[in-house]
Amino acid sequence: IQGKDVATKPVGVALLGATGSIGKSALRVLERQRERFVPVALTANGNFAALAEQVAQFSPAYAGLVQECVDAPSSWGRGPDCLVEAATHPDASIVINAVVGAAGLPATLAALQQGKRVALANKETLVVAGEIVTRTAREHGAELVPVDSEHSAILQCLAGRQPHEVRRLILTASGGPFRTWPAEKIAQATRADALKHPTWQMGSKITIDSATLANKALEVIEAHHLFGVPYDRIDVVVHPQSIIHSFVEFVDGSVLAQMGVPSMELPILYALTWPERVPDTGVPSF
Numbered sequence: 001i002q003g004k005d006v007a008t009k010p011v012g013v014a015l016l017g018a019t020g021s022i023g024k025s026a027l028r029v030l031e032r033q034r035e036r037f038v039p040v041a042l043t044a045n046g047n048f049a050a051l052a053e054q055v056a057q058f059s060p061a062y063a064g065l066v067q068e069c070v071d072a073p074s075s076w077g078r079g080p081d082c083l084v085e086a087a088t089h090p091d092a093s094i095v096i097n098a099v100v101g102a103a104g105l106p107a108t109l110a111a112l113q114q115g116k117r118v119a120l121a122n123k124e125t126l127v128v129a130g131e132i133v134t135r136t137a138r139e140h141g142a143e144l145v146p147v148d149s150e151h152s153a154i155l156q157c158l159a160g161r162q163p164h165e166v167r168r169l170i171l172t173a174s175g176g177p178f179r180t181w182p183a184e185k186i187a188q189a190t191r192a193d194a195l196k197h198p199t200w201q202m203g204s205k206i207t208i209d210s211a212t213l214a215n216k217a218l219e220v221i222e223a224h225h226l227f228g229v230p231y232d233r234i235d236v237v238v239h240p241q242s243i244i245h246s247f248v249e250f251v252d253g254s255v256l257a258q259m260g261v262p263s264m265e266l267p268i269l270y271a272l273t274w275p276e277r278v279p280d281t282g283v284p285s286f
């Protein structure tokens, strides 16, 4: 799907949540990989100015803004339905869902129902409806490929192994900004303290969830649905350096880890090209 022959037409990508942290990273990847991929649909919630800039730069066939905005051109899609319209746009073969929250669910389902690949950052889609989402993907022969760094790491470690060969999935967690704080100090923590993530630059909701470690609980649920592994065989280990993005332990006792600099551009690119890899030097190595 990543277009082995780069001389052929680039693969169309719909990007939901284009103005967010993952959305902007995805556009940097798409820009570098423009011989292989082209953004054909972009959406935002209320940030008209940022979306307008992206539309001017990338000229997608479709743009959609969820919130009312008098300045938005009449040609743009409007309201919550614009997510499904973007996800089902005929020019898009891949949908990157980088919306935050359960609002991303209908678009994920609509894209899967059309047999498209969904590169999923929007973990809430799996937390609220994991069984429905994975069943929809199976029934329509559609691919659900994780963008979340831990799940991308697991996908890379699994590399075609069979379910019966896997003993355990081990997700890594940085431990967040409060890992070394005593409990009394954490009780006084401010929003600004919680937003200072030690290793990742992310949107505010996931950064707060990382400070409380709630994000890791969401990721265990996400891993359970993506890889069909029971909860008692999914563990979490604190790894403050965020260099190992997760491990898979196999039935023979061997453990594979995936490593990389903490940049979401790496798992975003992999979700587009999986199961293959393509040359990309946009993210500086260690």
Ligand code: NDP
Pocket (backbone or CB within 6 Å): 016, 017, 018, 019, 020, 021, 022, 023, 043, 044, 045, 046, 047, 048, 066, 083, 097, 098, 099, 100, 101, 103, 121, 122, 123, 124, 147, 148, 149, 200, 201, 202, 203, 204, 205, 206, 264
């Ligand atoms: P941001 O808050 O930075 O961006 C969210 C994007 O979604 C924005 O484009 C925003 O539009 C749009 N949006 C927000 N609410 C709605 C809504 N109700 N309907 C439609 N669009 C909406 O979030 P992140 O990029 O950090 O995260 C996106 C998803 O990716 C989350 O599920 C998160 O858990 C996951 N993720 C993020 C990582 C990261 O590094 N940031 C890492 C791993 C997973 P607008 O700008 O107009 O408000």
Ligand code: MG
Pocket (backbone or CB within 6 Å): 148, 149, 150, 219
């Ligand atoms: Mg993660």
